[in-house]
Amino acid sequence: MSIQTYIINDVKIRPISEKIQNIQDLFSQFTYSHIPVEKEDIYIGCISENDARCFDPGKTLEDYQYSMEGFYAREEDNWLDALDTFAQNQANILPVLDENNVYLGYVELHDIINIFTESPFLNGPGGILIVEKGFKDYSFSEISQIAESNGAHILGAFVSKLENDVAQITVKIGQTGLNTILQAFRRYGYNVISSHQEDTFKSNLRDRSRYLDKYLNV
16 A cells, blocks of 8 residues: 555745754644754755754754754655665654655654554454564465365464564454364474463463373372
8 A cells, every 4th residue: 555645734944044043933833743954955864853852943953963863754655665765764754755755745644554454454353463583484374275275365474573583473363163273283293472361282282281290299
């Protein structure tokens, strides 16, 4: 899904000749983390509120051009690319440019997050499971095959953690009966991280542990 329909125009790009005092005043009016800046009608970057608060109010943006952060999006970019840019730059506003780097407006982090929260991955019925396997050993095609061969549909999957060459994958399955799928993942060498009431594997382990404890205490 393109971000084009989410572009807003109520924050105007500021010329590089703008006084820092004016920028500080704008940050006092808005809750945005950054304000876009242009030079000769071309976007050159954003100034962050944290930086602007530390600068001399009597100087201009040009005096602090070195501090500009050059992140942006194109209007044809999809929302996942935009979300990644937000995260990498710790911003809640993302300038959108045309092919000539002319400022078209911006998108808000809140609107992009709403796209995700309204997606079937979060809103659709089903269950979420988290599995892990060596980074070089897992594949999304295998994960799909395991789920679909057991009568499930995958609504979404992503790598939610990567540490010590072990990948943790979060999967949304479009059904609630997960026990068969959980056992299938284990047979393929995946470690199931998430807890599920339907998971008979762990309950069987607990029962066997209790039996062993009882036997050893006789």
